Amino acid sequence: MAAEVSGGGAGPAGQGAGAGPTEQGAGAVPQGAVPQGAAPPAPGTDSARASSTAGRAENAPAPLALLLAHARPHRRLLLTGVLLSLLGSGAGLAMPLAAKYAVEAFGGGGGGGASSRGPLLALLGVVVTGALLAATGHYLLARTGEAVVLRARRRLVTHLLRLRVAAADRLTPGDLLSRATSDTTLLHTVLSRSVVEAASGALTLVGTIVLMAVVDALLLSVTALVLLLSGAVLALLMPRIQRAQLQAQQAVGEMGSLLDRSLQAFRTVKASGIEDREAAAVAGAARTAHDRGVTVARWTSASEVAMFLATQLAFLAVLGVGGARVAAGTMEVSSLVAFLLYVFGLLAPLSQLTEGWTGLNTGLAAVRRIDEIESLPGESAARATRTERRAAPLGVEFRDVAFAYAGTRAPAHHGITFTVPPGGLTALVGPSGAGKTTVFALLERFYDHDAGTLTVGGRDIRDWPLAELRAALAYVEQDAPVLAGTLRDNLLLAAPDATGAELAAVLTRTRLDGLVARLPEGLDTQVGHRGTTLSGGERQRVALARALLRKPALLLLDEVTSQLDAVNEEHLREVVLELAADTTVLVIAHRLSTVVRADRIVVMEAGRVRAVGTHTELVESDALYGELAATQFATEHALPRG
């Protein structure tokens, strides 16, 4: 089993067609990932792996190698496209030479007529063939560029969703969005335009120089001076353009992060009256992107002007020297015309080279940003399946389990020990920050514990195939997320094959049937982004219903009744007790009224288990629990049924 793998070092070339980065064999685990069966990672290891995308850059493959790896699956089409484009440019290159023969044919007597028709037709042929070849080449490159982007996006998005939770904890969604959208788009530009621009520019330049040498070596040396001049200008400007471009891309990512922050907390932003401040922060990043863009434009224009001036100067110098030689009879007019055309022809490959080089650098920065994410550790996908029938309930055992979140000083668990037999209701209680939610996170293997033994169903949790483990569990998070879409989509999210009867039964059980009846389109009503059209309590019940439809062998409920009214809470308490008859149910509850009838209560404090027992036992034996019970039941003015 290879639950943990990374897309990393090998880059896209490392996988066969269609194989996602998380589906490599364990043998191919690249840097940063932990092979199965390896010793448990030391606290903080995840941090080293996931925290810094910058840190990785030192060992990362060269961006050019990464870019080539992206291009490799499409190499035939790309090469054909580049070849056709180059042939198209080559035809343009042959134009002045063909013009020279045409001028010679005109001068060679005959005036017009048949003798001049031949060269003119040949010229026309060169033009049309060149245009057709170039157009076909450009189309092929653009199409292939789109294919590269599609593949890169699929890979990146698949990997993003399979990232280990520890790695995802450290990423900002806005920046990820920018990497998955704008950075991947840049791949298209670089492969379909920049590479061919740079190659065609370089080849045309070399070709032009060779042909210039054929026409007149002396005039070439005059032109060489200009070439050196423009080369020096390019060398001076390129690093500036490169730097500004990278900063512009980073600023776009930063803008995405800031905007995402504000949109995630939209209502809080409004309620706090900080719209202007948040808008100003996003606008600040947009301004940085703008400024860097302007810098790029400034340096690019400067290089273009320098190149233009250089060719004009060369033209004048060649005209002067060449004109004098024609007057002296040491040079043919036709040769001078051809040479002058080549001098003008220099402008195009020089600016192609500049643009190609600039674009290539933008693409390389993008490829590096994409690779930074793909190199983070991923895990094999847990499919949204459920067991055929309700599986036999699973027991759980924590034995001296220790765990620290990456980058934190104090461990969240200091060797906790407790046992949950199959079936029944177990409650985890304790003050905020005691480590209760972390128990669930370890059971779901969002994180790997650092020391001790954790078994589920009598089997070490590390020996469970991840997909199988998660299929056996259902987890209702504290914040009960509801996703954009219809209510039905949300309920069937993790059990798409649930029958209508099962759905109806769960709706009744979670008292959502009333809500469905009220909604304008029933189950097919859109619930808004993150379920904003539902109340907090309704969202909690939707999350619970979703979990129940999975028919789990182990049900983890984190504060699922916190937002319910007293009547619904009491009802759900009954439902949970019913479920506990044939499922192992673990609940985290702050309100002790939720747990007094639990089969066992695990009292946690500061990452340790203080005591385990029933409500009655703990009221007597554990001071903290006794205190919690006294405070809560005194506040609620009612003693629970015992």
Ligand SMILES: Nc1ncnc2c1ncn2[C@@H]1O[C@H](COP(=O)(O)OP(=O)(O)OP(=O)(O)O)[C@@H](O)[C@H]1O
């Ligand atoms: N992703 C994380 N990264 C770093 N530290 C974390 C992370 N999640 C939780 N912690 C820390 O781990 C400790 C235990 O947190 P946990 O969420 O398990 O507590 P809890 O008992 O569930 O608290 P509450 O009742 O408030 O939900 C806390 O100190 C918390 O700050």
